[in-house]
Amino acid sequence: MSQISNAIATRDNGPEAIVRQHKDDLTLVLPSHVKGETWMRLAYGALRSNQQLMQTATRNPGSLMTALQECARLGHEPGTDSFYLVPFGNEVQGIEGYRGVVERIYRAGAVKAVKAEVVHENDHFEYSPDMDRPIHKPDYFGDRGSIVGAYAYGVFQDGSTSKVVVINRAYIDKVRKESRGSDKASSPWVKWEEAMVLKTVAKRLEPWVPSSTEWRKEQLRAAAEVAAETSDTAAMYREPAPHDDFNDEGPIEGELVD
Incomplete structure (x- = not known):
């Protein structure tokens, strides 16, 4: 054929x-x-x-x-x-992929930036829970050594920082071990290790930032419902015009009268 x-x-x-x-x-x-x-x-x-x-x-x-x-x-x-x-x-x-996870975070509309970086053994890295963001100074033109961890955080629209997620080499190895065939030549962990580490830390960030376009739609729907309910409540308790309060025979049925 x-x-x-x-x-x-x-x-x-x-x-x-x-x-x-x-x-x-x-x-x-x-x-x-x-x-x-x-x-x-x-x-x-x-x-x-x-x-x-x-x-x-x-x-x-x-x-x-x-x-x-x-x-x-x-x-x-x-x-x-x-x-x-x-x-x-x-x-x-x-x-x-890592790009896919980040795209979902951006699509939700709650963050204006996502920062995710791989940390190598020869990088300068500082972070403690009382810090707003990590201090990371890699030497891009020197020998950075092997990968020892990664971190990620989101920057919300108002400029505030989400929870900072930090993973170490032990966690990376655990995730890799749980991935089927991760030791095979065709595995993404073998072909694109850095990208897989970035994806791993980005996934850890997901619980701390909205990560889907449907979340944004849900927020808009909920806001519309609250606005409608507020409007209805205001109308219910709005002071009525004098001719609406009473007819010739007394209060109109269903009206609230002080």
Whole structure:
């Protein structure tokens, strides 16, 4: 079979076709800021540009769908630095990147900046709980040594600092050990260790800062409800006009009269 025939068969019967069949299910969970058609084209493009990914998805299409559903739920674009589609053994793994975690924090609208840095053994680093932010002075042009930890914090719109999260090497190793196949050459922990450490500390920051666009929508909805309730309450206790208080036969039913 020619390469063109193979491509057509893959398009019509392979992972692409399965993704296309479930288009409505995938785009239904996308947050409002993501365009469904664009998202779908990126999903197709990720498959077409990576032969190993396509082969793994052909063998195990269910794992591809699971990864894409998680990608859609988080509001990321598939096959990007925000959300990787990684062929791993006989399945496709969906891995949110450091950029993806930070994007979700920014999308919530509560913070204006996110600071996350990896600390190496030869860096100058100071932090204690009574400090607003860490003091970190790396020598970018010298030998920084191995990674010993990382830290992250958010800066809110009013300029205040969120909780500062600091992780050490022991915690990094624990998270890495819990990641499947982290010692294999294809693992993100082997290929992009610094990025994975940044992602790890950014995930630790999440409980201390809002991290989704839906949070912002919920806050706006709640604010609108409070405003409406306040308006209704004010109207209820507004001093009525004299002709509304009484009719010729006495108080109108349901009115409050002092």
